[in-house]
Amino acid sequence: MAATPWESELTQALAARFGDEILEFSSYLGQEFLVARPAAVIPILEWLKTEAGFDYLVDITAVDYPARAERFELFYILYSFARNQRIRIKTNLPDGGRPATATGVHLTANWLEREVFDMFGIEFAGHPDLRRILMPEEWQGHPLRKDYSILTQDQAWVRENLGIESAQ
Amino acid sequence: MADPTFLDSTELVLNMGPQHPSTHGVLRVILKLDGEKVLGTECVIGYLHRGVEKIGENRTYQMFAPYVDRTDYVASVSNGLGYCLAVEKLLNVEAPPRAQAVRVILTELNRISSHLVWLGTHCLDIGAITPLFYTFREREMIMDIYEKYCGARLTTHAFRIGGLQYELYEGFEQECRDLCDWFLPRVDEYEQLLTGNRILVARMTNVGVLTAEDCKAYGVTGPMLRAAGVPWDLRKAQPYSGYEQYEFEIPTGKNGDTYDRYLVRMEEMRQSVRIIRQAADRIPDGPIMAKVPKVIKPPVGEVYVSIEAPKGELGYLIVSDGSTQPYRVRIRPPSFINLQSLDKMARGALVADIVAIIGTIDIVLGEVDR
Amino acid sequence: MRKLLRRIFLVDLVEGLLVTFRYQHPKYITTEQYPAERPKVAERYRGAPRLNNNPETGETLCIACNLCALACPETLIVVGSERNEQTRRKELTTFTYDTSRCMFCGLCEDACPVDALELTQDFELASYSREGAIWDREMLEDGPRPTKYKY
Numbered sequence: 045m046a047a048t049p050w051e052s053e054l055t056q057a058l059a060a061r062f063g064d065e066i067l068e069f070s071s072y073l074g075q076e077f078l079v080a081r082p083a084a085v086i087p088i089l090e091w092l093k094t095e096a097g098f099d100y101l102v103d104i105t106a107v108d109y110p111a112r113a114e115r116f117e118l119f120y121i122l123y124s125f126a127r128n129q130r131i132r133i134k135t136n137l138p139d140g141g142r143p144a145t146a147t148g149v150h151l152t153a154n155w156l157e158r159e160v161f162d163m164f165g166i167e168f169a170g171h172p173d174l175r176r177i178l179m180p181e182e183w184q185g186h187p188l189r190k191d192y193s194i195l196t197q198d199q200a201w202v203r204e205n206l207g208i209e210s211a212q
Numbered sequence: 213m214a215d216p217t218f219l220d221s222t223e224l225v226l227n228m229g230p231q232h233p234s235t236h237g238v239l240r241v242i243l244k245l246d247g248e249k250v251l252g253t254e255c256v257i258g259y260l261h262r263g264v265e266k267i268g269e270n271r272t273y274q275m276f277a278p279y280v281d282r283t284d285y286v287a288s289v290s291n292g293l294g295y296c297l298a299v300e301k302l303l304n305v306e307a308p309p310r311a312q313a314v315r316v317i318l319t320e321l322n323r324i325s326s327h328l329v330w331l332g333t334h335c336l337d338i339g340a341i342t343p344l345f346y347t348f349r350e351r352e353m354i355m356d357i358y359e360k361y362c363g364a365r366l367t368t369h370a371f372r373i374g375g376l377q378y379e380l381y382e383g384f385e386q387e388c389r390d391l392c393d394w395f396l397p398r399v400d401e402y403e404q405l406l407t408g409n410r411i412l413v414a415r416m417t418n419v420g421v422l423t424a425e426d427c428k429a430y431g432v433t434g435p436m437l438r439a440a441g442v443p444w445d446l447r448k449a450q451p452y453s454g455y456e457q458y459e460f461e462i463p464t465g466k467n468g469d470t471y472d473r474y475l476v477r478m479e480e481m482r483q484s485v486r487i488i489r490q491a492a493d494r495i496p497d498g499p500i501m502a503k504v505p506k507v508i509k510p511p512v513g514e515v516y517v518s519i520e521a522p523k524g525e526l527g528y529l530i531v532s533d534g535s536t537q538p539y540r541v542r543i544r545p546p547s548f549i550n551l552q553s554l555d556k557m558a559r560g561a562l563v564a565d566i567v568a569i570i571g572t573i574d575i576v577l578g579e580v581d582r
Numbered sequence: 583m584r585k586l587l588r589r590i591f592l593v594d595l596v597e598g599l600l601v602t603f604r605y606q607h608p609k610y611i612t613t614e615q616y617p618a619e620r621p622k623v624a625e626r627y628r629g630a631p632r633l634n635n636n637p638e639t640g641e642t643l644c645i646a647c648n649l650c651a652l653a654c655p656e657t658l659i660v661v662g663s664e665r666n667e668q669t670r671r672k673e674l675t676t677f678t679y680d681t682s683r684c685m686f687c688g689l690c691e692d693a694c695p696v697d698a699l700e701l702t703q704d705f706e707l708a709s710y711s712r713e714g715a716i717w718d719r720e721m722l723e724d725g726p727r728p729t730k731y732k733y
Contacts, residue, residue, distance in 0.1 A: 045513040072513050073301060099428050103544045107531050119529065121516055125442070128449050132516065152431030155552050178258040178581060187266055194270050275655035278687035342602055349612055363628035363701070369687050377692060378626065405601050408594040
């Protein structure tokens with residue numbers, strides 16, 4: 045990605061506080077983002093909420109890059125009403141990585157993390173109620189992973205619950 | 213402690229099932245009740261999950277646009293606008309001014325249309341059946357304009373990446389102006405029917421209160437946030453598609469209860485009429501489509517673009533890997549995130565208030581489940 | 583005092599009822615009596631697909647370029663063609679269109695370079711079987727023939 049480096053007083057304050065936990069500050073097409081280590085994400089969210097006024101968590105989502113060693117890239121998008129600014133926090137997780145939950149910092153993260161768990165299989169440590177939200181509870185597999193083909197269907201689920209052989 | 217008698221209440225778990233006339237779609241709410249008071253709720257969603265985000269990874273950028281309409285099917289033009297703006301940002305092109313003006317007109321008509329559905333169905337749930345017929349009659353006129361412009365009433369696929377596909381038909385501006393002239397007295401009529409009505413006032417005030425701090429904590433946007441007193445609207449804060457040229461106000465409320473949300477949405481309809489009048493008076497001439505290649509292959513990167521949909525902040529995060537198909541399309545659904553606050557608003561309310569609260573969040577299950 | 587009178591005499595409810603009673607006049611009827619009167623749809627309406635023929639010669643306008651099949655998000659168009667040895671051009675043999683999966687988005691109509699494939703104003707596409715929804719070339723050229731009810 046043709047990202048350009050991002051420098052501002054916010055990045056300097058973050059770098060001063062977190063040091064090398066933050067791997068890069070970049071900006072692409074005018075949208076700023078930073079890449080951090082997984083363990084530092086929740087402290088960064090807290091610091092941004094209390095010190096910098098980023099009190100609104102817009103979205104939590106993930107992208108699956110199966111070719112990489114750290115397969116999942118987790119996105120947190122934050123917005124500050126006071127500054128009218130939106131930033132993204134990205135972190136890379138391996139398969140089986142368990143990031144800490146953000147529900148202590150932002151209450152929105154409850155359902156958003158449940159959806160990330162449902163679609164990708166990323167478990168969030170400390171989440172009050174981590175279960176599937178969009179798929180049925182007994183579903184096997186995580187649909188938005190790249191190795192889950194768009195034509196896959198859980199044959200066992202169809203056999204048990206509908207009593208027929210799946211027509212695929 | 214005395215022995216429990218027949219009159220002592222115990223906790224009752226009641227299922228407001230996926231098939232229910234008041235849940236605006238297939239939403240299942242499990243209520244824990246103590247008599248008539250609600251102790252807690254739990255939403256079970258996913259009945260309309262169609263895997264739109266997975267489909268997005270297997271279609272080209274232009275092919276995915278019709279699928280996006282079907283998430284928030286009541287306000288499908290806004291979805292198309294958000295998606296086209298996101299892909300245009302990835303490609304670093306901007307739609308020409310004529311296309312932007314027409315996009316604003318159609319999107320504001322869409323806002324009126326979505327709020328009319330909200331008004332009709334919300335008041336129907338509360339018990340006033342008549343407004344439903346009147347709002348749907350107005351909606352027919354708006355859908356007639358859509359049909360004449362792009363060919364479909366509900367799932368419009370009106371915009372293309374880079375601008376518009378269809379040139380305006382003869383008399384488009386005049387029809388929009390006529391609609392505005394016809395519509396504004398109708399809003400006054402709805403107010404006459406509903407706003408002073410003591411039944412409505414009794415059922416809506418102090419029901420479903422969500423303060424501004426709660427809204428920010430739960431990530432709630434749109435008319436719910438404005439009714440809590442925060443004058444934040446993405447059309448003013450981070451304008452897109454030429455909104456900075458038009459004058460309009462942001463209605464806010466005071467208490468953050470259902471009645472304030474009702475007033476905010478009614479006033480938003482009036483402000484939308486104001487924007488449409490201004491835009492229809494000065495649609496610039498020029499091309500309707502920017503220079504966009506036939507095969508769209510954006511450079512590698514990711515972008516997040518959000519617009520003010522009628523229900524809240526609708527965002528698209530598109531990750532491109534340089535090929536003709538997006539690598540990941542994430543739709544940030546306002547209804548999904550607003551629905552989380554149902555539990556907070558419902559505690560301590562009565563069962564009849566649950567219906568009013570679900571109606572006031574203004575959810576569309578297509579967007580909640582995608 | 584005024585507020586008390588308004589409450590006792592149900593003034594706010596009466597105001598609402600005035601609006602409702604005003605609409606009882608027959609000139610406000612907006613119901614269309616379908617199927618006796620069919621609605622007039624717009625010219626650009628995206629309804630049933632149709633394969634156009636050249637009005638003078640009666641031959642098909644389709645040049646079998648397959649652009650519509652490539653543009654369709656649901657890949658439900660199958661264009662069969664064979665090469666005509668004399669004119670060295672492709673000629674259309676079979677054309678299959680699956681209306682049961684079609685979402686009437688109009689991308690095929692936009693893609694056709696010769697305006698052979700067009701989405702018309704027909705919206706009555708029901709059939710009695712699933713196979714009846716898969717249209718072949720003849721059905722596409724003639725159009726669906728819905729039953730017209732006589733009163």
